[in-house]
Amino acid sequence: MSELKVYFAGSIRGGRKDQAICNQLIEAIKAQGATVLCEHVGYANLTQNGQNQPPDFIHNRDLSWIAEANCAIAEVTNPSLGVGYEIHHALTLGKPVLCLFAKVEDGHSLSAMIAGAPNMYHTLKIFEYTRDIAGMAKAKVAISDFLTGVTS
Amino acid sequence: MSELKVYFAGSIRGGRKDQAICNQLIEAIKAQGATVLCEHVGYANLTQNGQNQPPDFIHNRDLSWIAEANCAIAEVTNPSLGVGYEIHHALTLGKPVLCLFAKVEDGHSLSAMIAGAPNMYHTLKIFEYTRDIAGMAKAKVAISDFLTGVTS
Numbered sequence: 581m582s583e584l585k586v587y588f589a590g591s592i593r594g595g596r597k598d599q600a601i602c603n604q605l606i607e608a609i610k611a612q613g614a615t616v617l618c619e620h621v622g623y624a625n626l627t628q629n630g631q632n633q634p635p636d637f638i639h640n641r642d643l644s645w646i647a648e649a650n651c652a653i654a655e656v657t658n659p660s661l662g663v664g665y666e667i668h669h670a671l672t673l674g675k676p677v678l679c680l681f682a683k684v685e686d687g688h689s690l691s692a693m694i695a696g697a698p699n700m701y702h703t704l705k706i707f708e709y710t711r712d713i714a715g716m717a718k719a720k721v722a723i724s725d726f727l728t729g730v731t732s
Numbered sequence: 733m734s735e736l737k738v739y740f741a742g743s744i745r746g747g748r749k750d751q752a753i754c755n756q757l758i759e760a761i762k763a764q765g766a767t768v769l770c771e772h773v774g775y776a777n778l779t780q781n782g783q784n785q786p787p788d789f790i791h792n793r794d795l796s797w798i799a800e801a802n803c804a805i806a807e808v809t810n811p812s813l814g815v816g817y818e819i820h821h822a823l824t825l826g827k828p829v830l831c832l833f834a835k836v837e838d839g840h841s842l843s844a845m846i847a848g849a850p851n852m853y854h855t856l857k858i859f860e861y862t863r864d865i866a867g868m869a870k871a872k873v874a875i876s877d878f879l880t881g882v883t884s
Binding site: 633634635638639640642643656660663664665666667668669690691692693694696697699 | 743785786787788789790791795808810811812813814815816817818819820821824842843844845846847849850851852
């Protein structure tokens, strides 16, 4: 497990609360002994860092990171062009992908393009969680279970 | 040109104003003699229709439509998992893709995963427009120019 590389994708458009959640999920991945490859989500100081790089650099680096990773974990509660693009890239490479979706206040449902993908892409798993203490604990167990099934 | 099939992708999360814009863009595509394949954007009565189908049906149908289409046109002003997923699918199939991005009130910039993609995927074009009369006219010219370059 110590060699496992995990690409983490998420949108922080929802603001600091989402950032804090992503931080917790990233810490849960690291707690499994995995290395996390991720652009800029989950780190309090990174909005600026991401924007210091030209978009083609970010695009090519992130696609390379996904190719290099053993699997990907995506937080898909917020809509995001980049996260959807990255999930499709990971699936076409045959990578195991875990999508974590939280039912939140505004109550929108998960995009059919993600919710409907596991039937075609068998390496995709979707886990619905809630953002309370019990729900976060379950999400962390889902991450642990998912990583146990991934071969480094 | 009359045989051209165009996949149209867009998010209507922004509400009726976005829907009206997508309608105009779809009409501009049809005005070029092309057939538009699209899930549910741009039609006033379709929020319900889309949701009548199970997500795996929608997912598989939309990927098939993209494969069948000669090219894709995506309205990328709003973040959307599905639209990002579909754009990546179209690019991996080598399809010409036109992304239309409007600078709007809240002023967010286009995702780096889309803005940075043309360097790797040469079939992708990005056109920035505004949603006033002059801007919409330019967007329609961009659609016409793009379709002229697509072979049916």
